Amino acid sequence: MxxxxxxxxxxxxxxxxxxxxxxxxxxxxxxxxxxxxxxxxxxxxxxxxxxxxxxxxxxxxxxxxxxxxxxxxxxxxxxxxxxxxxxxxxxxxxxxxxxxxxxxxxxxxxxxxxxxxxxxxxxxxxxxxxxxxxxxxxxxxxxxxxxxxxxxxxxxxxxxxxxxxxxxxxxxxxxSSMPTPTSSKPSSSESLGKCFLHLFISFIIMLLGCGALLGFIIWMLVKLRRNGRTQKAESETGGFSME
Missing domain, CATH: 2.60.40.10 (Immunoglobulins)
Structure with missing residues (x-):
């Protein structure tokens, strides 16, 4: 006590x-x-x-x-x-x-x-x-x-x-009461810039494709023209020999 x-x-x-x-x-x-x-x-x-x-x-x-x-x-x-x-x-x-x-x-x-x-x-x-x-x-x-x-x-x-x-x-x-983190959305200016960038890249790719196609066409035309001249020269040479 x-x-x-x-x-x-x-x-x-x-x-x-x-x-x-x-x-x-x-x-x-x-x-x-x-x-x-x-x-x-x-x-x-x-x-x-x-x-x-x-x-x-x-x-x-x-x-x-x-x-x-x-x-x-x-x-x-x-x-x-x-x-x-x-x-x-x-x-x-x-x-x-x-x-x-x-x-x-x-x-x-x-x-x-x-x-x-x-x-x-x-x-x-x-x-x-x-x-x-x-x-x-x-x-x-x-x-x-x-x-x-x-x-x-x-x-x-x-x-x-x-x-x-x-x-x-x-x-x-x-x-549990704290807000969950969310991914930040890009601003309108950032979205517009990315859109222009994608368009520019697509345009460059298209130009390169068109240039390659045009080069291929020119190369084929030149080749066909050369083949035509060769065949004409051979035919003329063959006709002269027969006379």
Whole structure:
């Protein structure tokens, strides 16, 4: 029961103490942790992808990279911070339009059975660990478009602290409503130019054909005339020999 009350307290503190301080694509939307982490924790949060696009009924992946020390000391007390709490918000935390998407380990009512979070170790060196928290949203609709922020909350003995990423803009596209590309029809001037070109080519071909036919006729006439002269000369020569 005490653990449950503590979770409720942390969630309320997180929601009412975050305020917009940075922008994503020039929109007045962002967030900042209520209490900065101690320098010994080396906490760093980033969202490597600023914009992503997906289709309706498809799926989208939103990444949040967290780098932090798993063990640090504060006022000579050793704290272990291996299990950060991750919250995902659509739009801005602590804003009238902001919506909780994923809190801790469960999705909000709007995203039940449509959202899942996975964690992967990216790098582990000594006490410094880097993890990637990936929020997957399934069966997307156009209303899922918006800016998504991951918020990291760390429980500590002296109070919670955290940080958040710069946001990822998700654009959901309905390809079924997009106009299908059509082949562009040539303009009237282009059609007229092509028509003249075809006529010119046909005229040239016709001239070449007529020229070839005329040349053949002239060649035949010349040949016939030569044959006629030859036959006449042979007939005259043959008549003279008989006399």
């Amino acid at each position: 005490n653990s449950f009350a503590g979770d409720i307290y942390l969630l309320l503190v997180l929601v009412f103490t975050f305020r917009p301080t940075e922008t994503v694509d020039h929109d007045q939307c962002g967030c900042m942790a209520m209490s900065p982490p101690p320098s010994s924790a080396n906490l760093s949060v980033s969202q490597p992808i600023t914009t992503t696009t997906a289709n309706v009924n498809g799926r989208a992946e939103l990444h949040c990279d967290v780098s932090m020390k798993s063990i640090y000391t504060y006022k000579h007390i050793v704290y272990i911070t291996d299990n950060p709490i991750v919250y995902w918000y659509k739009h801005c935390p602590n804003s009238f339009t902001g919506k909780a998407v994923f809190s801790g380990k469960s999705a909000s009512e709007e995203y039940i059975n449509r959202a899942n979070q996975t964690v992967h170790e990216i790098q582990e060196h000594s006490t410094l660990r880097r993890r990637r928290f990936t929020l997957e949203i399934f069966q997307l609709n156009v209303h899922d478009s918006g800016d998504y922020f991951c918020v990291i909350m760390i429980r500590a003995r002296y109070g919670p602290y955290g940080d958040c990423g710069g946001g990822t803009r998700l654009e959901v596209v309905d390809v």
